[in-house]
Amino acid sequence: MIDKKSGSNSDIQILDGNRAAAIGAKLSRVQVIAAYPITPQTPVTEALSEFVERGELDAQYIAVESEHSALAVCTSASIAGARAFTATSSHGLAYMHEMLHWAAGTRLPLVLACVNRAIGAPWNVLNDQQDSISQRDTGWIQIYARNNQEILDSVIQAYKIAETVYVPVMICYDGYILSHTEMPVAIPLQQDVDRFLPQYRPHTILDSSNPKNYNLVTLANPRINAEGVLCHGYMELRYLLQEALQNSRETIRKVGQEFGELFGRSYTDLLWKEKMEDADIVIVAMGSLAMEAIVASKMLREEGYKTGVLGLRLFRPFPKADVLKALSKSRLVVIFDKNISYGSEGAVCSEIKAALYGSQVNAAIRNFIVGLGGRDVTAREMADAVKKSIASLTEGVPNKGYPEWICHI
Numbered sequence: 192m193i194d195k196k197s198g199s200n201s202d203i204q205i206l207d208g209n210r211a212a213a214i215g216a217k218l219s220r221v222q223v224i225a226a227y228p229i230t231p232q233t234p235v236t237e238a239l240s241e242f243v244e245r246g247e248l249d250a251q252y253i254a255v256e257s258e259h260s261a262l263a264v265c266t267s268a269s270i271a272g273a274r275a276f277t278a279t280s281s282h283g284l285a286y287m288h289e290m291l292h293w294a295a296g297t298r299l300p301l302v303l304a305c306v307n308r309a310i311g312a313p314w315n316v317l318n319d320q321q322d323s324i325s326q327r328d329t330g331w332i333q334i335y336a337r338n339n340q341e342i343l344d345s346v347i348q349a350y351k352i353a354e355t356v357y358v359p360v361m362i363c364y365d366g367y368i369l370s371h372t373e374m375p376v377a378i379p380l381q382q383d384v385d386r387f388l389p390q391y392r393p394h395t396i397l398d399s400s401n402p403k404n405y406n407l408v409t410l411a412n413p414r415i416n417a418e419g420v421l422c423h424g425y426m427e428l429r430y431l432l433q434e435a436l437q438n439s440r441e442t443i444r445k446v447g448q449e450f451g452e453l454f455g456r457s458y459t460d461l462l463w464k465e466k467m468e469d470a471d472i473v474i475v476a477m478g479s480l481a482m483e484a485i486v487a488s489k490m491l492r493e494e495g496y497k498t499g500v501l502g503l504r505l506f507r508p509f510p511k512a513d514v515l516k517a518l519s520k521s522r523l524v525v526i527f528d529k530n531i532s533y534g535s536e537g538a539v540c541s542e543i544k545a546a547l548y549g550s551q552v553n554a555a556i557r558n559f560i561v562g563l564g565g566r567d568v569t570a571r572e573m574a575d576a577v578k579k580s581i582a583s584l585t586e587g588v589p590n591k592g593y594p595e596w597i598c599h600i
Contacts, residue, residue, distance in 0.1 A: 200379070200380045200383065201377040201378055201379050201380065201454070202377070202378045202380075203375050203376070203377050203378070204375070204376055204378055205373045205374065205375055205376075206339055206343075206373060206374070206376040206378075207234070207339065207369075207370060207371050207372055207373045208306075208336075208339045208342050208364050208365075208369035208370040208371070208372065209231070209232070209234040209235045209238070209306065209370045209371070210234065210238055211339040211340070211342040211343040211376050212235050212278065212304045212306075212342050212343065212346055212362070212364070213234075213235050213236070213238035213239050213242070214238075214343055214378060215342065215343040215344070215345070215346030215347050216235075216239060216276045216302070216304075216346055217239065217242050217247070217248050218343075218347055218378075218379065218381060218384040219274065219276075219302075219346065219347050219350045219384070219388055220248075220249075220250075220274065220385075220388075220390075221239075221248070221250055221274050221275065221276040221302075222249075222250050222251065222268070222273040222274045222275065222391075223250060223251050223253065223264070223265060223268035223269075223273045223274070223275040223276070224236060224239050224240075224243070224250055224251070224252045224253070224275070224276050224277065225252075225253040225254075225255050225260070225261040225262075225264035225265050225268075225275070225277055226255070226258075226261045226277050226278055226279065227255055227256070227257055227258045227260070227261050227279070227283060229258070229279060229280050229281065229282070229283040230280065230308070230316045230366075231280060231306050231308060231316065231366040231367055231370045231371060232278045232279050232280040232283065232304070232306040232308075232366075232370070234370070234371075235278040235304055235306070236252075236277075236278055239252065239276070240252045251268075251273075257286060258279050258283035258284070258286040258287045259286050259287055259289065259290055261277050261279070261287070262277055262287045262290035262291065262294065262301075262303075263290050263293075265277050265294075265301055266290060266293055266294050266297065266299060266301070269294070269297075269299040269300065269301055269393070269395070270297065270299065270395045270397070270405060271395075271396065271397040272391075272393040272395065272396035272397060273391075273393075274300075274350065274354075274391040275301055275302075276301075276302050276303075276304075277301070277303050277304075278303065278304035278305070278306065279303065279304075279305060279306075280305065280306045280307070280308040280322060280366060281308035281309065281310055281311075281316075281322045282310065282311065282322075284305055284322045284323065284325075284326060285310065285322065285325070285326075288326065288329070291326055291329040291330075291331060291359075292329050292330065293406070294331075294359045295329055295330025295331055295358065295359055295432060296330065296406065296428070296432065297395075297405060297406055298357040298358065298394075298432070298435070299357070299359055299395075300350065300353030300354040300357055300358070300359065300360075300391075301353065301359040301360070302346060302349040302350055302353060302359070302360050302361075302362065303331075303359065303360070303361045303362070304342075304346065304361075304362050304364070305322065305323045305361050305362065305363045305364075306364060306365075306366045306370045307319065307320045307322055307323055307363055307364065307365050307366050307478065307529075308322060308366040309321060309322075309563065309564045309565065310322055310325065315564040315565065316366075317366065317367060317564055317565020318365045318366040318367055318368055318529070318562070318565050319529045319530060319562055319563045319564060319565070320335075320363070320365075320477065320478060320528075320529040320530045321529075321530045321531070321563070323361060323363045324506075324530040324532075324538045326361075327506065327507055327538065330358070330359075330432050330436065331358070331359045331360065331361045331507065332349075332352065332353070332358055332359070332360040332361065332436065332439060332443070332505075332507055332508065333360075333361045333363060333505070333506040333507040334349065334360065334361070334362050334363065334443075334504060334505055334506075335363045335364070335477045335478045335503060335504060335505075335506060336362065336363070336364040336369065336478065337463065337478060337479055337481050337482050337502060337504075338369065338374060338479070338482065339369055339372075339373075339374050339376050340374075340375075340376050340377065340456070341364075341504075342362065342364050342369065343376055343378065344450065344454070344456060344458065345362045345458075346362055347379075347384060347387070347388060347450070348443075348446050348447060348450055348458060349362055350388055350391075351387070351388050351446045351449075352439065352442055352443055352446050354391060354392075355442050355446070356435050356438070356439045356442050357394060357435065358432070358435050358436060358439060363478065363506075364478065364479070365478050365479045365480075365529075367565070368479045369478075369479055377454075377456075379454055383453060383454070386453065387449065387450060387453050387454075409423075409424065409425045409428065410424060410425065411424050411425055411426060412424045412426075413427065436507065436508045437508055439508060440461065440505070440508055440510060443461065443505060444459050444460075444461065446458075447459045447460075458504070460504070460513070461504055461505040461510040461513050462501055462502065462503060462504060462505075462510060462513050462514065462517055463481060463500070463501070463502035463503075463504055464499070464500070464501060464502075464517060465484075465485050465488060465499060465500040465502075466488060466492065466498065466499040466500065467499035467500075467501065467517060468499075469497055469499075470497050470498055470499025470520070470521070471497050471520060471521060471522045471523070472491070472496055472497060472498045472499070472521070472522065472523045472525070472577065472581065473498070473499050473500070473501050473517075473518060473521045473523070473524050473525070473554075474487060474488055474498060474499070474500050474501070474525050474527065474573065474577060475500075475501045475502075475503070475524060475525070475526040475527070475539060475543060476500070476502060476503070476526070476527045476539075477502065477503040477506065477528075477529070477539055478529065480527055480529060480561070480562065480568060481500060481502030481503070482502075483568060483569070483570050483573065484500045484502070484527065484570075484573060485500050486570035487570040487571070487573035487574040487577065488500050488574075490570060490571070490574045491574050491577060491578070496577070496578075496581070498577065501514070501517050501518070503539060506539075506542075509542050509546070511545075511546040514542075514543060514546045514547075515546050515547065515550055515552065518543075518547065518552055518554060519551075519552055521552065521554040522553075522554055522555065523554055523555050523556075523557070523580060523581060523584065524543060524554045524555070524556045524557070525556075525557045525559070525576065525577050525580045526539055526540040526543055526556065526557070526558045526559070527559050527561050527568070527573060527576075528540055528558060528559070528560055528561070528594070529561060529562045529563065529568075530560075530563075531560050531563070531594070536558050536593065536594040537558050537559075537560055537594055540556065540558035540594065543556065544556060544590070555580075555584055555590065556590045557576075557580040557583065557591065557595070558591075558594035558595070559576050559594065559595050559596070559597055560594050560595070560596045560597070561573075561596075561597045566598065568597070572597055576595075576597060
């Protein structure tokens with residue numbers, strides 16, 4: 192297939208989300224892959240091991256004994272100058288927690304596919320977004336995909352983003368709902384991806400003639416090193432990582448625009464918008480739930496409500512200015528979270544409230560916790576929750592102090 196807008200060639204195949212992620216990594220010409228199997232992530236790196244075994248991908252596939260070791264290997268490979276990739280889910284991501292901080296603090300351009308799965312106890316292998324949300328403060332960029340095409344496209348873009356700002360990127364997508372569900376995916380040609388994503392030029396590299404140490408003990412205040420150079424203290428390094436994340440929004444936009452110009456699928460916006468032009472009631476969701484929200488919004492439109500959908504593509508860094516602009520005409524914002532910040536509310540809801548604080552937007556906000564542990568979330572349930580929220584506006588309480596749950600209790 193040739194995209195008429197971009198002139199780029201692509202091959203449309205029926206793929207599940209895990210295969211799409213693996214092909215995205217292959218097209219990105221990753222050089223080192225390390226992973227430990229965990230449901231529902233395992234097929235991602237199984238596919239990559241097959242690509243390596245068949246000679247389709249010139250890379251080192253390293254079998255490790257745990258998820259912590261998988262990210263430790265990728266971190267070391269990246270320091271040595273290789274383009275590295277890993278994938279995990281749920282407790283695997285939790286086990287990586289220490290190394291997530293090390294990768295971000297070392298400013299390594301790693302890419303990780305997080306196949307979202309519930310966290311125990313009790314054990315559950317089905318989907319929610321608690322795993323990646325619980326790691327939102329580790330210094331990684333977090334991008335959420337709504338469908339399998341976005342998974343493949345986002346993995347490719349992630350390397351260009353990471354290698355520009357030197358911050359690792361986590362591509363998150365819903366387990367089973369996307370990872371094991373097949374849909375048409377346009378696979379770009381390798382030569383086109385090579386034009387978009389050039390060979391990796393690392394800022395750290397293994398050089399025996401010029402040995403270096405990384406991440407030595409760093410005290411609070413700047414200190415002069417052995418060569419008489421004043422070096423950053425711990426605070427300065429944390430500040431620079433924060434600045435890199437804050438400033439990465441424009442890089443993410445630019446990379447998304449370049450991708451669109453070449454492949455005909457633009458990712459310039461940090462948000463997905465549906466029927467927002469005249470909407471005064473906005474449904475907010477993240478991941479595949481944003482697609483279900485579109486169906487719910489259509490139902491409500493048929494009943495005469497002016498509803499729109501705001502899907503979050505980027506969660507870290509949070510696109511505050513974009514959210515503020517998108518919700519400027521809203522009188523009611525209904526947020527569906529597939530996660531819970533225990534003792535508070537859904538993480539997306541907290542971020543939306545923070546973005547609107549002090550602005551001229553006077554929208555009421557309602558938060559619903561849904562879909563935990565793979566609980567099905569139907570468009571009808573979402574539409575009914577929106578109508579319940581509309582009715583609650585007469586109570587005169589703009590923002591309730593707690594979320595509501597769509598479950599049997």
